[in-house]
Amino acid sequence: MPYNNSMKIYFTCTILLLLTISGFSQSSTIKLRDDLFADKSTIFSKFIPLNNGELTYGACLLDPKTFIYQINQFKADASRKIKNKKNESLIKKDIDYFTRNIVEYYVSHYGRDSLVMATIQQINAEKRSDPNYASLIKEASKKLQIKILSTAEAKFLNEFVLGAADLNDTELFKHSVAYRDWIDSYLYNLNIDRQFRYSSSEYESRYLLPLEAIYNKIPPGFIKNHLTYQYTLFALKMVTNPQKLDSLYGDFARRRENSEYKADIDQVYNNLILSRPNSLAPDFSYYDVNDKLVRLNELRGKYVYIDIWATWCAPCKVEIPFLSRLESDYSTKNIIFLSLSVDNSSDKAKWVSYVKNNKLGGIQVIADKDFNSDFIRKFSVASIPRFILIDPVGQIVFSNAARPSDPDLRNHLDHLLK
Structure with missing residues (x-):
């Protein structure tokens, strides 16, 4: 090597x-x-x-x-x-x-x-x-x-x-x-x-x-x-091609020696099936920086672009200026920008301070159990930043949407919001 x-x-x-x-x-x-x-x-x-x-x-x-x-x-x-x-x-x-x-x-x-x-x-x-x-x-x-x-x-x-x-x-x-x-x-x-x-x-x-x-x-x-088990679990969370996902799951399931891990893999795979396009997005109820409860289902009627991030995540912070421009450029369109932090609950004060000091826009909420939160697990989030786009009736458009810095995102949004 x-x-x-x-x-x-x-x-x-x-x-x-x-x-x-x-x-x-x-x-x-x-x-x-x-x-x-x-x-x-x-x-x-x-x-x-x-x-x-x-x-x-x-x-x-x-x-x-x-x-x-x-x-x-x-x-x-x-x-x-x-x-x-x-x-x-x-x-x-x-x-x-x-x-x-x-x-x-x-x-x-x-x-x-x-x-x-x-x-x-x-x-x-x-x-x-x-x-x-x-x-x-x-x-x-x-x-x-x-x-x-x-x-x-x-x-x-x-x-x-x-x-x-x-x-x-x-x-x-x-x-x-x-x-x-x-x-x-x-x-x-x-x-x-x-x-x-x-x-x-x-x-x-x-x-x-x-x-x-x-x-x-x-x-x-x-x-x-x-x-x-470890690498199958990770690959399932990173691969988006449906055929590759099905093949990956099938390869693991056929190996008898993996039986003690199968329940974990089954859960992730089933969540991935449920998070494919046109599936109904799972709901969440998380608190914003002012301790106001925000429910995802209550945002229906508009597209919702979700940014999953954390204050400790450098690549996440790189995307913030691009996200801010999107919020400004699409402020009159039928879309809401929501940032969901997976900071540990013990770091909530740090998250609130970061959001307020940097004057972050959109809706800012924090998950209740960081990466172990129900919403995060249902989307099998393995790494951040991660972006999700949901349509006005609550159905998933992209479970792994383009980043704010990716020009393809504006192309997608322009097509959907025309």
Whole structure:
């Protein structure tokens, strides 16, 4: 699995994807834990600085030998601090896969100029509607790498990440998020080259590649069964093509070893069937920033464009200026713009403050149980931002509508509202 610049750029997107999978794919009957060694990040930061749990740009400019030396110093120190001698072997594996993930992050971000990265993020946030957006990103990206790994260095680091790895350690899988994250990354990177070969019309096929890797690379047993469930669940929530959805569900249902997960998959699949175009949208009753109850069904008579977002979601915030323009441009049309936050209920005050301080328009409501809210689950929302369009009689037009920044959305709205 050689590392290259395209992989580095893709890996950032992959991490966001994997966070979504890890956060929302727990089976209702099988619980995975992370209870082997709680102080890894705290101890690690004494050897290499972290910022909010991630390597700093400065750390990713260290030469590989110095970086790996510090990694090994951390491993030795962490191993000396193991108190549970009964599980010492398992804990050392947890520490090992934690460092493998750190090294992979280092490789994927190696040699990046922090100022250029800030420029790229600014362009992405402010220039998405600019006709020169693509060329602006391309030009800025040319200056991103100020250091590049040699072939020998890349090979050495690659061996650190992949060498002597075990793909079938059931106990470690059940108790170590570091090991599970490593396997997730391994599955994606197996098909890194194929990820870029799909045309835009075949984009959704990318979500099926990890399943192919699981069938071919993971030995039979608990890990294979759980990963099949995990990635089937995620793919069901991301794929919109009805034929692919039916095929995906059928493949899972035919495998007898997946029986203990079938109830979860059945529920998601049935919800997807109910959220197809022309189906009646489920109702909700959520509170707005002034603690007034808003019912979706009471908005009938107009189209409703729903933006599912959160204050912690950077891509969601990118869409806000575009959504504001839509609200202004369609203010006299038969459409309501509603933003539904999936912030945790404990962060409600933060959400209210963000909405008011940024003077967000439209109807602003917050879900009662974040991603576990009934409305969110019925639409099988796996990632945000997510947009839904409902017609005046309460039927679903698009369960996965175009984003405000996508010109296709205006084309759809102009056609419907003419």
